[in-house]
Amino acid sequence: DFGGFFRDETFRDTFTYRNSDPRRFPFPFDRDDYMYAVNLEPHMPGRKGTAFEHMLDVDEHYIAEMIDRAKVLAEDPLRCQSLPHMTLAGWDTLELIMEAKARDYPQWFSLTRDGNRWHWVNRPLGIEQSFTFLDESTLPYPPFEYIMRQTQGDWTLQDERDGTLWMDAGIATSQADWSVDFDVGMNFHEWHAPVPLAHEKGVFDRALKFLLKLQHGAPVRRFNWTMTVNPLLDTAPETYHKWGPMRTTLTQENMGQKMHLRVELQSLYRLPRSNAIAFDIRCYLCSFEQIVTVPKWARRLHRVIRDLPEELATYKGFIRNRDAMVEWLSKCDDGAPTSPGW
Template identity: 55%
Template sequence: MSIQFNLDESMRGQFKYHNSPKAIQRFPFPFPEDSYMYSVNLEPALAKPDTIFAHWFDIDEHYLTETNERALTLASDPNRCIILPHMQHAAWDLLEMAMLHLSQDYPDLFQLQRDGKRWHWVNLPLNIDVHFIFGDANSLPLPPFEFISRQLQGDIAMLDQRDGDLWMDAGMITGPADWSLNFDAGMSFTQWHAPVPKVAHDLGVFKRALQFLLNIQVDNPYRRLNWTMTINPRMDTSSETYHLWGHERSSVTLENVGELVHLRVELQFMPRLARSNALLFSIRTYLISLNDLVSNPEWAKRLHRVLRDLPDEIAEYKGITRYRPTVVQWLSQFDQA
């Protein structure tokens, strides 16, 4: 598969970002119905050719943009990468999984040769060519978790499984949707989901979800879609940087809504790591401006209905309350039926 990378894109400052017609076509529109309520919505991560679900790690035209954005974020805040000491074994697990899948799925971009523990990894888009010894952190230019996570699109969390729970004990989180790895690191599954609306009233939903995740088996991953909205094509909407982007929510008008407001969809992918038994929780984020989204008339109509009828507590949780009326009014022109 040949990928034409977008060049001269920026996800900060003077924003420059666009989706090609192909990227729009494969965008994971998250609404199967005209209304939305929060749900776990897990499904087996079966391959679907010619979609974002084709491979375990999706690489697309924004690869260079997003890996560069990650590097810039880490340069300003190294604490976006946290790994507790007991998760080092899982780090090698992740490195092996990612290198095997990337080299198999994108052989024109990534190459891996293995001779026992002597490995040779080539990442052509990022000009990385490294000989190293698997299991020897000193043979890599960076610690294994950081080394491989810098080469993936999307955020990465590794969840340690113990005491009947999952614990966020490692993460490379440079593009979160209004949360903080520094705050959530070391928390249990229930603790970091506490802000989700209605959890306090229906803990049973999350207890069932937790039990399901605890039982995910090696080579049988699961996935789900989650969504929110973002002003500008800004990947880093962390709690730490709220002062940089929070005010943008009040800048939306009927004249600029199509350009500024982006639907932000997370593909959350959950495979079991074979060596360590940790659970990988990857969060691959896709952005699309409303101008691009409404090129699909069915998406435009459905998004209008979803946002119009969205329960207020969910709108508040997703941070869209301030500009939702403007978005709904603008989208109404595409829903005249």
């Protein structure tokens, strides 16, 4: 039964995206203010009914997100790239994802293996595929693209060389204004160059040091967040002319429906054969209207946005709307203290 999936919801044009239960949303703030930090923690399965219940969350938006991804790739094939030496890391990633989905969602996915002869079934997307592991000619796409067309979240694959990480493969169709085509072949400090304040605080030096020690079988995760006007998955630099102007359409009347908190649940995995690191950036959107149905989230979001350093509000692209957002959110903040933690 695939009745739980919103097959027809849209992240463009008609924007029918919605969450049936906002409490499932991974609210990212554990205090009333926010600053960049090396916020990495073990990626352990969490409470039932949350986005952390399983290693890779498959939620009600799965089918609709995969339809949206296919549209983006049809318009712009450069959204998915893999340099020639990353094919093995692509197979590692395919294995990681197929194993996790078949283990955690056996009602939807199954993987049967007989040596290198594998059989994969993806029931929600109606896919059945027999193939030979590590033989590209037996799949309709290269291994990375094949599995990415069946996986929510943008992913990048990092090769480790010369004491740093190189983004040598990636797909981005649900990104917060960055580009695989621009970043591919860059190293950890290069692709992070546009981020304000974090370099001088040593955040990227410490984060890289931590990642270079990442072990197979011990994934880690962190949150990132930004704001998006309308539930757009694909906010790419390549299509800025289409979605950028939407930022000028906000009023106090439409703020609740149009403004979305965009949360990225990012997880990192050391891959076994290639020794590459896979980075999953999973995007969750929730309208202000739905967020403020949880009173402690309403209070906290108001305070975080009100007090966020100007450099961060500018980088995240909402400085022009910040005052209007704070005005709207202030009506949902009764001034009561909040407790630290989620």
